[in-house]
Amino acid sequence: MSLDGMGHLRRASNRHNSPQILTAHGVDFETKNDGAHLIVTLGDLVVDFWPGTGKYITRGANSKTGRGVFNLLKLGIQSTTDKKITGLFPADIISKSKVYNLVGAIQFKELYGIDLI
Secondary structure, eight states, X not given: OXXXXXXXXXXXXXXXXXXXXXXXXXXXXXXXXXXXXXXXXXXXXXXXXXXXXXXXXXOSTTOOEEEOHHHHHHHHHHTTTOHHHHTTSOHXXXXXXXXXXXXXXXXXXXXXXXXOO
């Protein structure tokens, strides 16, 4: 099989698996363009995510880019622990978001053996 063919299979696999991983972690997202583009909500962050390539871009003035569904999940955890971010929101919202992300990280460790905590 050619490299182009292998890349096509990998991207198709990513498009199939990434939404399942996000769903397993309770992450809300909206599917666009037959799953080629997902709009992901991570606490207070809204992220454009293309599962085929793994690329993501956060929306807003201080946008961040990255790759990979697992790094996207880490970004969700960081968004609830970074003091620069948490200082902008009410304490009850931050508390609920931290618990939600912690539960997701524990599930991630149990399901995939990867420790995000």
